[in-house]
Amino acid sequence: MKPFKYSRATSVSTAARQVSANSQAKFLAGGTNIIDLMKEFVERPDELVDVTRLNLSNISTLAAGGISIGATAKNAATANHPLIRQHYPLLSQAILAGASAQIRNMATNGGNLNQRTRCAYFYDIAMPCNKRQPDSGCSALEGVNRMHAIVGWSNQCVAVHPSDMCVALAALDAVVKVQGPDGTARTIPITDYHRLPEDTPHLDNNLRSGELITSIEIPANNFAAHSYYLKVRDRSSYAFALVSVAAAMELNGGTIKQARIAMGGIAHKPWRLTAAESFLAGKTATADNFKLASEQALQEAKPLAHNAFKIELGRRSIVRALQMALGNII
Amino acid sequence: MSENKFIGAPVSRIEGALKVMGKAPYAAEFPVKNISYGFPVQSTIAAGEITAIDTSEAEKQPGVIRIITHENALKLPAGPPVTNANRMTRANPVLQNNKVLFFGQYIGLVVAETYEQARYAARLVKVTYKAEKPRINFDAFAAEAYKPEVINAGYPTDTSWGNVADALKQADVVLNETYDTPIEHHHPMEPHTSIVLFEGDQLTIYEATQMLEQTRQGVANTFNIPKENIKVLSPYIGGGFGSKLQPREHLLLTVMAAKMLNRPVKTVITRQMMQTNVGLRQHNRQKIRMGADRSGKLLALAHETVTHTAMNEEFVEQTGVISRMMYAVPNSLVTHRVFHTHIQVPRWTRAPGETPGSFALESAIDEMAFALKMDPVAFRIKNEPEKNPENGKPWASRSLIQCLQTGAEKFGWNKRKMEPRSHQQGRWLIGYGMSSASRGAPYREASARIKVSNKNKAVTAVVEMAATDIGTGSYTIIAQAAAEKLGLPLENIKVQIGDSSLPPTPGSGGSWGAGSYASAVAVVCEQLKAELRSKVNAQFIKGPSVADLMIAGNIKEYESTGTAKPSAGMANYAHFSFAAHFAEVWVDESLGIVKIPRFLTTVAAGTILNEKTARSQIMGGVVWGIGQAMTEESLLDDRYGNFVTRTLADYHVPVNLDVGKIDVHFLAEEDRIINQLGAKGVGELGITSVAAAIANAVFNATGKRIRQLPITPDKLL
């Protein structure tokens, strides 16, 4: 890898300033993604600012209800935290469906939000890739694209965001709290956090230069009793999603008061299924209604040469996730 | 056989403690003074020519010692044309021209003071090409397939007897199907590694290799160095699976660099290079035609394979050979055809030939049994051949029927319903499938030196041979054979292998390792004992042990070297190991998810030399078979010729959760022909036909017949 400077940040504002002052600088958290990419010569920072010693690993309830999850809390610690398990089991399940135990022990929540796509063409520096090198072309568009997007892609990029955690966060209406080099804090709804590729596929998200994620907040909700994260993949664990579904319902007897559904593995960002959600609101929680809801979903899908199966698999996964959330399937 | 004390016992690996403590040095772990590090530069096109290489920026980087490309490489004599006989040992000159024949080809080596410096500089080398459109796509070029003169291991390209076309017309039931198995990679845990050290005209090589002698000869031939001056050391190897059978190009580059720089060089290749530079199992397209009469007698079997090889070397795995020997077929046709592509040259991959071939054959047999409404176990037994149908030779031993019957009983096969989709539990469809497995049982000449010593009446022995242990258990098996034949406790035996200067062996490959090593040990032990007996002039009440002789004759040290060879009569028999596999699968049909909670294998492979290591071999084979069936596939981009499954996050080997209970049963079998100990190989048998058993179970569960591996969720929707 390219030689680089390493330093340990001592405060959020110095970290943000350091990275904004050097366009070649990057934050380093667990390193499970960025170090990999540096070895592959995909990322070539000349400076790494280690943020893991900042005091950002707290997980605690918010005064106004809901929960705050620190940016440098480990994925494993987050998934296994009693508050998360009890109030947001969907998030626990999603995190535990990702990567491996070893990786989750290293990986942080901030790093998980900002992990980069696993598109093989992005990873192979011999290949054209607009995300890695703007205007070089998208190799996946007409290449091997079984794992790629079916919604929201552009001719510039058909990559998907690989995170499982973020899919659950999208279903749970989380917000991302960030702080910039001048000390200003902002709050970005998770659904606006990641971008679609459009003409700027090199930008994964809407962070501004030097902005550091400090925490993620999830509002209080009544989904804990009926939620489920379903991940369909090529082997039983340790594989990225073909499709995944985060489903949550608030029930009133047999009636769905409100539902949340988000999908992973199909787009450049976690994909909220608002049409299916509004279809379900007020309906009874039955397999038939789940099926009808799934038909509302993915109407906008435009499959590539090798991934048309994701539409049908996606719809079936929506039905299954809702059934699992309801708890009536063996 | 049964009176053996050590041979066959489930002894734990004698080197196991060293390995778990990290004290067993692998090839990359030998400290060498003044070492430098090599990192290959790879082509980023699959076909064409290099027009310019600019190393200026790379050379400026700290630590860079030299960048070797075809422009400044040591000139080497051209190698001879490749044949089966010289494939592993021929001169294989590297970096001699500007031609690119496959994506990722080594086109240079950066040598630097540290690994990181070498890797960084390698990426700064700028290469300009005149690129051609590569020949990659299987369908586009398969029509060009020609008949090779001979296929791997010297098997005939085509065989036929009777008349398949006529017999198919007579048959009551006919099947005509095509089966595709994808490119697979070996991916042993340990990456390929070389450390090369010249001291005067003496050359020492630390290398992860299955074959010490071939490695030495290949280097000797390539660089014109007397092979006596070369010592290859490979005491521990983290798996090979066929990818470490020959001196690969990273080693030849490293030798060249060490020679040019007059400095020791170490090269460890990356996981990505393990996709592009150390061989692969090729994509096989197999067409099977089969005919049977109503009673379930096979009348005809045609097994025609088309596959690909590299532009510069023909390598054709023996995919159809299993169809020549498995069943009594009165009319047979087995052919192999091959075409050239800009894909690296394929290489022996665990059970080359039988692995893909058995998927096609054993799936087709299942399809035929179903069409006949016959139980697939009974159908197989009905077509059991008395002699090898290919050449009429008697079986040295063949216990397939016992494997099938015992397996069926232990598995509970009688609970299976023939009709697919007849067993459902909640969202799961449950299915049973089975297959017969076989793998050739080669046995080869091997030598050993045994030194016994007597220190104050404590008699110990050292066994020395240029053998390798690729994680299979050679150390332990050699010790067991020596303890048995010398009558000494196991802990009094020391095993010294992994050094090419010791007495030669055929190395570990083709499932011949354990049987050949152990037979050599047995033969030399007996020779040593006879020699001692003639030296010691004493009377004994009962037959003296080696220790008795040493003590009685007051002999302090004695050694004997010898060789065990295949008997003259061996070639008059057919030699194969056999097994039967039984699989239970659960299919979640709406999501295409398959679980394999239970897999049972019965094995008949002659004398089992160590029940524990043999079991591990079979289990490992089954796990790999699960990978072949369910997850493993290397995908190429036809436009560029690059692999898009470049990492182990993309190339899926099974994880623990994919592997359920694996039950392995060894059946007692006596083989008096194969070798001294009656041992046939098990290393490759385990993977053979596993994928068919699983695919057959998926059919039984769902009614869907998958003829294109792997069985990923999308194929079951």
Ligand SMILES: Cc1cc2nc3c(=O)[nH]c(=O)nc-3n(C[C@H](O)[C@H](O)[C@H](O)COP(=O)(O)OP(=O)(O)OC[C@H]3O[C@@H](n4cnc5c(N)ncnc54)[C@H](O)[C@@H]3O)c2cc1C
């Ligand atoms: C083999 C493998 C399999 C995997 N499988 C899965 C999977 O199935 N599902 C899944 O969801 N994930 C998977 N992952 C990805 C894993 O979840 C991520 O690598 C991990 O979450 C990244 O976290 P990190 O702390 O290690 O980030 P790092 O690698 O340290 O950083 C990643 C990026 O985030 C930036 N960053 C880090 N912290 C902050 C911050 N506080 N503010 C702003 N920017 C920041 C860094 O600058 C860098 O660009 C897998 C990873 C591997 C290696």
